Amino acid sequence: MNISNEQVPLPPACQQALQALLGEDLLTKPEALAPYECDGLSVYRRLPSAVALPRNREQVAQALAICHQHGVPVIARGAGTGLAGGALPEAGALVLSLARLNRILALDPEQQTATVEPGVRNIQISQAAAPHGLFYAPDPSSQIACTIGGNVAENSGGVHCVKYGLTVHNLLGLKVLDSQGQLLEIGPALLEQPGPDLLSLFTGSEGLLGIVVEVTVRLLPRPEATGVMLLAFDHNEDAARTVGAILAAGLLPAGLEMMDRLAIEAAEAYSQAGYPDCQALLLVEVDGCDSEVEAQMAQIEAIALREGMAQLQTARDEAQRQRLWAGRKAAFPAVGRLAPDYYCMDGTIPRKRLPEVLARIRELSEAYGLAVANVFHAGDGNLHPLILYDANQPGELERTEHMGGEILRACIEAGGTITGEHGVGIEKLAGMCEQFTEAELNQMHAVKTALDPEGRLNPGKAIPSLHRCAELGAMHVHHGQLPFPDLERF
């Protein structure tokens, strides 16, 4: 844990210039800075030197230019719901909040696109699109709070990724400012952007390559009908196998989520969703026209029965659907009541490895004496083990982080990745050293240097320096188990 709450002031000339630009929208008093000292990974806190709250793109550009001139690092921030410490301030840095750039600039129901500023909250886009029968597909559980700029920076997912993809699949255009405030436009919003895929390069770049100041997203027609099924199982393994069987049968559900016993009990106690008493459950959402929904539900029921389903609940109308989803949606806060703290992991694995990786997590849980609740995007193989702990017990956070590291190692070994949707931030730097070779990390640094030569934007996050890897004692060791294992490395 790195908690140094000394406020380091900005260079006076820089502060003056920012003050002239922003007036009261520049925060410098410690009490005003406090809300910005951490993001969703709140075990790490640090006071920034100042927080800028610009109201338009021109102010953002000028603030960047000023910081560049004075050599001050800039940390972009949306809503601060990130779970990897991506928006954690650093001493001497300016936190650049994009939250006030919150206008929906255009919504075109005919073209099914929306162009928005980065501070628009995820759910606002779907709300604005709803009167036109449209929606914005990626729906992180944090969608009422998190911003689209943050979503782009993290390439966020949600419960509907299986069918509708991640943020990167739903973007059509971006406007990005570089560390000097120069504008780069990847657009207009065509269905194919000429040249190397810069949209993808900036998506998931965690504020290291540029500041996202405008986003054009694709909207989708709301399906005519939607059905939700709750499949209850007496064994984790049966539920995990059913996930693979549904996909192998040629079905593409809109959502496919899994919860284990601890998560189910917590959710039930918290939200009284009426979940059955079982070891594991799957929530499956299917959509289409009425007859398609019926056909898919029948097929899924047959598959689940074959794999050992013990109980079934189905929902076809909105109220029933909401009830079935309620438990899943409340799962994080519900688990939060089981222990003083929880630590949310985010590894992704090939779906066929679900049963064995879940078993490995159980083993680790017993070995470390730390309970784990699993509630996750099973259809994508994206695990979210929640490790329960008490930060006030000396050493318990360290033990938790150590166990988390072992879970991520299990994910890499299973052919997966250390982060499916939450990003690396400061949290998974060690995992990066394990997942990538030196040459690969160097290539990422070269890309960073190409776009931000002085390293002003969110320094020290996402891509560990080789020096840092050595320090963490986590050099890349799993040659055999990496993606593309058949290719040897130099």
Place this chain on the structure above:
Amino acid sequence: MDPRIRDWAARIQAAGQQGQALGIQGNNSLGLCGAATNPCLDLSGWQGVVEYDPGELAITVRSGTTWQTLLQVLEEQGQIPACSALQTHPTRTVGGIVATGFNGPARPWLGDVRGAVLGVAMLNGQGQLLTFGGRVMKNVAGFDLSRLQTGAWGRFGPILEVSLRTRPAPQHGLHLRLDAPLEELPSLRHHLQQAPLTGLAWYQGRFYLRLQGLPAGVQQAADLPGAEEDAGFWARHESLQCPIYRQRPLYRILLPALDVPTYRTWLDTANDALLDWGGRLLWLATDMPQAALQQQVQKAGGWLQPWPVTGPVPLPAARAAVVHRLQQAFDPAGVFRNNPNREAAHANPST
């Protein structure tokens, strides 16, 4: 280490030391490689499926594998790629499809090539073997340097392996033809908003629709007055065999919005025109001077590509500058600076 990779890496390193440029070729289906001035790394023999487990909805292949082979392998398991690629030539390789990044007729509905990329293994300009992304659906570890290779024309180095997202093949399909003027496109699109479309084109006075999905949904959407079954168009269109593709000069125009009056002004003076992607892509065979057309397309917020392509199109200045810096980051010695070989392209144009 496969000796071929070792050999390519050594050639890249040697070229870098000697200040020499290298091209990269798959099956050379675009006819861009071969001139003596620009020796090429030949990846065409680098073929085969590395890993495919249908339940994972992902496949990994060597980059010299043809797109046709990929389609066959997937078809045997009842799957398709989770994107629509432009199949300019039957021998096009997966590496070539990704490196050029052109999307096919189902792009608005099945997704784009970049979106289907999950990971790549590649060599950079220093001959280092690198893998980015992976084989799982979701992966945000580090910068996305795998999708970045889409549309890069090999300028960051040769792609050796690609992992792509797959999806279940549609269970049922129906191809329809509807005689109607272009002006009916907006209302037709509106009518079809919920339909399981994978194609909507207008060519020579007719709309062509492709409906694919679960039988129930397809049947429901097929209830369209005046429509008749016609599968021929889609077979020709998917393989770029419609007469318009043989016309010259030919342009591929990407459009930001459905704008029938503008299309109409172009169509009235065109030799032939095919409107694809439900109205967002126009193939235009016209004798209008390219500069004048370019200006009009730009005004409409679109993007003009003369066809056949002979290499990466020039980008707007800010984007070109970023790409240039990225090239230096991957390839400081500029080994792939000329890829593909423009000279050869002019000598041997082919679709």
